[in-house]
Amino acid sequence: MSLSRADRQLLALLRGCALLSAVIVLLILLFLLRESWPVLRQVPLLRFVTDASWHPVDGLYQLTPMLSATLYSTLGAVLLATPLGIASAVFSRYYAPPFLAGLYRRLIELLAGIPSVVYGFWGLITLAPLIGRLHPPGVSLLTGILILTLMILPTVALTVDAALAAVPIAYVRGAAALGLSRWGLISGVALPAARSGIIAGIILAAGRAIGETMGVLMVAGNVVQQPLSLFDSVRTLTANIALEMAYATGEHRAALFVSGLALMLMVLVLVGTAELLFRERRYD
């Protein structure tokens, strides 16, 4: 296939743009490395997991409590948001009367657009005192998980809803013809058929939960410690950066860029997992 001159010029331009888009990720990695170099050069990597605590001003750079806080809060939020999100989608698609279903879907769409700083603001003023009454201090891993759940629930609900919408109508009719109950139809036919869409939605939501900053910063308490219970306050990697960045200079600042690198690593792992999952699926 030969291309005209105009086409070749266009192609060159497009390639240039695409290259630029693709290079941004590398640029981000490069600059994270560059800025964290002052610390990486002096501090052996092992010290980020063996130091006594995170007191960067005193030269202590323990990151694991924040890593586990990020993992726990993400895990908790995904565990809560997945059933609720799936139930939401199933509700609006199979249970609710049409009027209610439309209204419900609009509500979820509206929530998908609410900024995290608003969730955080509300969580700090309303939710944290309530949980504090249950068990002080109120700002805790649990509050963080709940706010994160609210934030990622719309993502799960909308992706699952879309995946259910894509289930071939013949499946549903066939199941109905076999005399399956409504729940039998949903659990036996619709949800399995929508499986890959549901998994994609969960992974997407997990990614969002890992990267969430402002909401968690405002409600999780921000103490750097391994949480022993749900009511302990924790600091996630993202909150660590947002909390200290404006105040950090020198090696403290560099150590925060190391937190950023750690986050990037987690995202890479997540994207890689998704890729593997879907590649396997392509062949089964």
Next chain:
Amino acid sequence: MKKWAMIAVSTLIAWAVWGFFGTKSDESEIEKLVLTGSSTIAPLAAEIGKRFESLHRNVRVDVQTGGSSRGVSDARAGLADIGMASRALKDDEKDLLQFTVALDGISVILNKANPVEALSKQQIIDIYTGKITSWKQVGGNDAPITVVNKAEGRSTLELFLHHFGLKNTEVKPHVIIGDNQQGIKTVVGNPDAIGYVSVGTAEYEASQGAAIKLLPLEGIAASVENVRNRSFPLSRPLNLVTRSEPVGLAKDFIEFAGSPQVNDLIEAQYFVPVPR
């Protein structure tokens, strides 16, 4: 739908462009003064900046918040014309110049519902290091204490630790907060919390009905009044910092910020003007 989207988009763009160019009528050269540093001073500096601008045409004062250490390092590196630090300069920062514009104190705060009315210095130390864990041990309710500490890099933290002879590694906090306001919200929302914040901010919030009370420190009430008469033991200067003897616009601004013309702005932020 498509048409409406187009209309919405073009309205937004038009609005932005209008806002942008509508203000550019004055094309002459605009001089810019950049201040960075302490978030305690930033709101005050922004207000002073606005009044300064109203007196000097074609001057723009940009205020960015960070911490005191950030203000110091930005001033030293020349990233900012003037740094802001809510503490005195340290010994290794004496290559810079400081100009005090106001005074502030740091007060320990409790929730209003907490029956405890005073704590000794040793009790505060024991609470912050985790030796005292229940209010019962200091004459209060039978409830666990929630210790609120500040994040690294804040001068409020440094001054508090210094006053009580603590190291940050010894403190056993339950909540860590960034700015004053977050600390006040945490204490308002938790009847068993103890925290420490700027006296000015705390007194303003208490006067606005926030459920907090300021504890006296070593027998002296935490109030703007006692910061003013210098009897409050944990007070600090709010400083403007420069790399070298200020000239030109920076000089004018620092003189203005130290003049009685801004006293009302300082008091509106619940700080104490320096007697001049």
Next chain:
Amino acid sequence: MTKNVLATGLIWLMAALVSGVFVWLLSDILIHGLPQLSWAFLAEAPENSGRSGGIGPIIVSTLLILLVAMVTAAPLGLATAVLLSEFTRYDSIFGRLVRRSLDVLAGVPSIVFGLFGNAFFCIYLGLGFSILSGGLTLACMVLPILIRTAEEGLQAAPNDYRLAAAALGMPRSAALVHLLLPSAAPALLAGLMLGVGRAMAETAALIFTSGYVDRLPNSLLDSGRALSVHIYDLSMNVAGGDANAYSSALVLILLLFIINTIAMSLAKQWLYRRVVSI
């Protein structure tokens, strides 16, 4: 049969729980935010650190940041999408590399964009805390969304168009401009609106790039405070700023609601399934 009844009850319960919590949140913001809301609030400058006055300059700064982000990201995203969907075989190495790197970019946390923007645009390129830095940082952030929606839109264009154009001997650039792009236009617009929505909701990426200055910017090199940063600052660092934080939150939610409604209704006709999952 009992299982069926149980499931029905459970699903209604969960849906009620979800809507209950969200109605609680929204009504809370509405009740506390509505009393201060007025035209004056939208037009006036903030006074006394935002405790009183309005949010006029902040809205202008927000829109300027969005404008910079979109003007940069839209052409770049469109070009990349066209290349990926029209000029590259799905499994070619170049196409796969670009897609893979965009997948990663889509997953990068916003605070990391903030770190990058601060190090690259503010300090390395010397743009300082400015609307330009903030807008360019956001451009990097929304790029994957724009590319993904544009690609979906282009792929949804009927293949007949391409075949007919080729049969007529039209250059592919002409087919692109006259046939494919117009037919994908709603999708492109939907992607743009989604990008705007995402960018407008952003806080973490802007704190360290566009800064805190709450006045009307004179140029793109001035610092300008975005609406979301304003809410954060009012609620965290300004004593007595709660009331105005609620109102600003309400304004932000309303703006996002309008933008997302447009995006969703555009997307619904074309590519609801894929767009919402970005």
